[in-house]
Amino acid sequence: MEKPASGPDPARLTVALLGNPNTGKSTLFSALAGIPTRVGNYPGVTVEEKLGRFSHRARQIDLIDLPGTYSLAPQGPDERVAVDVLHGRLAGVPRPEVVVVVADATNLERNLFLATQATELGLPLVVALTLCDIGRRRGTAIDTELLAERLGCPVIALATPSGEGLAELRDAIVAGPAAGPPAPLGLEGAAPEDSRPAAARDAIRRYALIERLLDGVVRRAPAAKPLPEDRIDRLLTHKLWGTLVFAAVMLVVFSSIFWLAAPLMDLISGGMEWLSARVSDLLPPGAIRDLVVDGVLAGIGGVVVFVPQIALLFLLIAVLEGCGYLARAAYLMDRLLVGVGLSGKSFIPLLSSFACAIPGIMAARTIENRRDRLLTILVAPLMSCSARLPVYLLLTGAFVPDVAVGVAWLRLPAVVLTGMYGLGVVVAAAVAWLLSRTFFRGPPQPFVMELPSWRWPQAAVVLERAREAVWSFLQNAGTLILAVSVVVWALSNYPRNEVRIEADIEAQQTQLADRLTDAALPPAERAELSLEVASLETPEGRAAARLAAIQRGSLLGKTGRFVEPLVRPLGWDWRIGCAAIASFPAREVVLGTLAVLYNLPAEEAEGTALERRLKAARWDGTGRPVFTLPVALSIMVFFALCAQCASTLVVIGRETGSWVWPVVTFTYMTVLAWLGAFATYQLGTWLGW
């Protein structure tokens, strides 16, 4: 934000766009100023600040897109910001010299509520009537001249696809300062009883005023036949078809980020691997190469890989929002979520979180209510995202016996897998319910939501929304995620001590040889152990063992050993503890880390080699297997509930504008994960699984 010039600069003009939500304000912004010059937050609050710029008649116009608001008697922070900007009370934001009130022509009565309030600001005003084409097709004729005369400011009819009225609007904006503010309208009429708060009395008198203002301005001719959008509306609100359409739309939303994004993500991963290989060839082996390839490039790959999901989800959300369906989806799902302290608007963010919590948390931007938004963000990471699936699949495949549960077709592994998904949902519901009744208690939150009528989404607005989401992710969260990945990479690779690394490998060889001398060893295990011993003799096996030793000797590895007493009650040995801690950058890393810790190349994390190695793993110095059914279940429960995903925590920090919330999320999820894993292991052992 540039500093306001001292005194009005005749070559520049600051203009604010004020309007109700869903009035086509974003469309008008794009039509006037194109791509915004700045999108960010207002200082100190997480309310979106959007600025644009255009020139008209030798004036440079700085356009401020105010948050959508229903009233200038502010209730939420968004509305307060709008009012503060309009009064020039927000530090660093110049007071607008002209206000453009965006009013939906198909819903004029309600929209004039804000417009008449704006006449009292003492600023030059222009009323932009959007969606006039839709209004006309519905048989509504608006006498803009008469309305302009009564309001005391220009009223300009706009139609989006044709660009009708845009030139006139630009002229009216530039002429604003010369025209001056409109004369006060005067809220007369019978004042209701005085016990009501001022804002309530004002509202009642204002609607009486609007009814007088509109008398003779709006003429309605009954539409000849039902319009296509009305027929669509009827289908969407139908009890049966409406529900089916809703299910289909949600399926499309979910599958597009779960499956459609996958090839794009593979492409990005493949590209990054290719790049890493090329860079590896260019640089001499050593610490610098490791930092560039395993730290920085891997970190960049870990950021860019989220882009397809974010872009797809925001494209879909923008389409749904543009055609008015987002509000309807919230309406349909509200009852289901209000019981646990959330609202209907939490549905899409939570559904998206089953694919990945990052686009899900970002999608919570569509929730206007702060309390609901924060609660949604806090529980979204509990939904079982796609990164947990490989962990579930490997452990169920290796340790859950394939037996029938009750009926022949219902197999135990499927039950366990479903249970893991169910666990996330149940715990999220419980956490949301508990938080909404304790820390997030407050006055009842009004759920007063407009259900916009069906309209066709505007391509420019849809693309801008997706572009903006991706850009803000890369710019704000991306750099931080990259920094975190580099730090975690360093922590899991340093300090290294060559003497200790060699000693560690020697010790392993001795231990393996010891176990092979045991005559009672089952043949399968003997084979696996011999394989492990043989691999330690090969250069590749030696290199893998070296990596494992580095990992164990690193700060993270040491922490893993240090916290062993903490993970013992979960049935884990120090290796699992290490893997869990080292998976802080991202959950899926746990398999790679386990593979590394068991002297396998990380690429074998999803293969049967890791499965076999885990089955052969023994507690240090004993013949007792590490991985049993209770241990496998305890690991799965831990990963279902833990917050081992640095990117998610960074995005929570960015989206809430405070570092308190990532800390809260990490703490409560880790505690729940530990308790869940503890209960699972102890119960499983007690039941003799």
Add this chain to the structure above:
Amino acid sequence: MAIATLTLEDLPVAAEARVADVIGDDAVAIRLLEMGLTPGVVVRVMGRAPFGDPLELQIRGYRLSIRRAEAARVTLASD
């Protein structure tokens, strides 16, 4: 004055009525008034969400959704 006060929550789907008043003077009451549910306005219940809550209303030429708890605070005139 009506003896048993009918509220918007009691209004069946497709029925129309005139608003008498909005009970209370908190943020919820103010927002309902600001959205146009002022005394004297005609409101029509367009439908209810699958679980019976929230309601979909037609008022002042647009569609508004409010929860039953909020609808219970909107009293109706007995005409």
